[in-house]
Amino acid sequence: MADSDEEYVGDVTEDEDDLQVSRNDRTRSGKRKQRGAAEWELSRTWETLVEGADGTISSTVEGLLEAGKRKRLLKDTTPLQRGIIRHLILILDLSQSMSEKDLRPTRYLLSLRYAQEFVREFFEQNPISQLGVLGLRDGLAFRVSDISGNPTEHITSIQNLRTQDPKGLPSLQNGLEMARGALFHTPSHGTREILVIFGSLLSSDPGDIHQTINTLITDKVRVRIVGLAAQVAICRELCTxxxxxxxxxxxxxxxxxxxRELMMEVTTPPATYSEKRNASSLLMMGFPSRTVEAHPSLCACHSKPSRGGYLCSRCGSKVCSLPAECPACGLTLILSTHLARSYHHLFPLINWVEVPWSRASISSACFACGLQFPPVPPKEQWHTAEHHAKGMSASSRYExxxxxxxxxxxxxxFAHEVVHNCPGCQSKSMRVPDDVPITSDGMDTTA
Structure with missing residues (x-):
């Protein structure tokens, strides 16, 4: 019987074979539907992989990774007036809806991890800004960390939330009111912003949230929300x-x-449009230097003994770290490097363009790191070697x-997200002609 079955399979015609395959597909589809999985829920990721000329998929994988990196760089680089001194309140939803596992490992743990990354990136891109963290749980809003410019304090406070479990219902109105109260006394030269990580589909509010929205508009507070479940009408109205x-x-x-991408978009300062464009607005700041004392003394910010610190250039009070606001006289204290790092938001580095194969022979290695580029293929293969992903360069070169x-x-x-400067332009502006004599100490003798 087994032999006859094998003979029958071997004699199946091409049409019968296709019919048998379609039956198998319908059977597998029926089994998937019995398990509760619909046809549109399945993603055939393996169909995007194509073997290269060497018989491997390494080139395809590298292309997908490069497309993901390139997608983050294709942003609008038009210079805009932006508020580089920001005051932002991060509100985390810590209700029972955050225990869902649709985002691995859970919404709660993933939000805490991304919140820590967001704090680091926020102060990396906005070193002279201030940040505070609030939480929503049991219909109440509570303070996780106070508004400050020290990222270590915020990260430590967020890490302490990992020992707690999400519970209760969130109150979006209570969170917005507490955030508005924290931003009420911030100076007018900075922006007032609220970022909400909201994983629920409801909000247990004690009053009319529309009155809260009107108050936020009056106080010029901008609200951005990252939803984790589905779009909520009141959240869309609030942000709009x-x-x-x-x-x-x-x-x-x-x-x-x-x-993660939605959260990291907030690290870029929002565009501001001042009503008085021609009027000059000056902000007084202090640039203190670090001092180390012979004996410990109390700092003005935490009242803790320490030997090192920064002395306020106006009143002489000692603070532990910068940037900070002097607790005694209220002067903004920063370092010159903080101001320089905030400058790139006003004049962002322009996007580099893709280099086609016709111009790829100009270079054989990366100008910055020296990485060897792929060799230029024959001319008849240029069209077949082109990538179709938007913004990707077929030659792996960007000019x-x-x-x-x-x-x-x-x-x-690295140039667009970290240093915000072009290595080629910087080296070209600092280049010294070969015929200029240089002394042993590096000084130009022709001056």
């Missing part, structure tokens, strides 16, 4: 009204990566339109 009709201020995370140097994708990412 407090951001002047901008509907992009409210986003719902599709997956873990999209959740700065100012200095005309070629860079790899990693240097492109």
């Amino acid at each position: 009204r407090t951001n002047g009709g901008d509907e992009t201020a409210y986003g719902v995370a599709l997956n873990e990566q999209h959740f 700065c339109t100012a200095c005309r140097n070629h860079f790899c994708i990693d240097c492109d990412l």
Whole structure:
């Protein structure tokens, strides 16, 4: 019987074979539906993988990674007036809805991890800004960390939440009211912003939240919300009204990566449009130097004994770290490097363009890191080797339109997201002609 079955399978015609495959597909589809999985829920990720000329999929994987990196760089680099001194309140939903596991490992743990990354990135991009953290639980809002410019304090406070479990219902109105009260006394030269990580589909509010929205608009507080479940009507209305009709201020995370991207978008200062464009507004700041005392003394910010610190340039009070506001006289104390790091938001580095194969022979290695580029294939293969992903370069080369140097994708990412300067332009501006004599101490003798 087994032999006859094998003979029958071997004699199946092409049409019968296709019919048998379709039956198997319908059987598998029926089993999936019995388990509760619909057809549209399945993602055929393996269909995007294509073997390369060497028989491996390494080139395809590298292309997908490069497309993901390049996608983050394709942003609008138009210089805009932005508020580089920001005051932001981060509100975390700590209710029972955050225990869902649709985002791995859970919404709660993933939100805490991304919140820590957000704090680090926020102060990296906005070193002279202030940040505070609030939590929503049991219909109440509570303070996780006070408004300050020290990222270590915020990260430590967020880490302490890992020992607690999400419970109760959130109150969006209570969180907004507490955040508005914390931002009420902030100076007018800075922005007032609220970022809400909201994983619930309801809000247990004690009053009319529409009155809270009107108060936020009066106090010029901008609210952005990252939803983790689905779009909520009151959240969309809140973000749209407090951001002047901008509907992009409210986003719902599709997956873990999209959740992180929505949070990291807030690290860029929002565009501001002052009513008095021609009037000059000056802000007094102090630039103290670090001092180390022979004997410990109390700092003005924490009242703790320490030997090192920064002395206020106006009243001489000692603070532990910068940037900070002097507790005695209220003077803003920063370092010159903090001001320089905030400058790149006003004049962002322009996007580099893709280099086609026709111009790829100009360079053989990355100008910044020296990484060897792929060799240029024959001309008849240029069309077949082109990538179709938007913004990707088929030659793995990206060119700065100012200095005309070629860079790899990693240097492109590092230059735009970390240093915010082009290595080629910087080296070109500092280049010394070969015929200029230089002394042993590095000084130009022709001056």
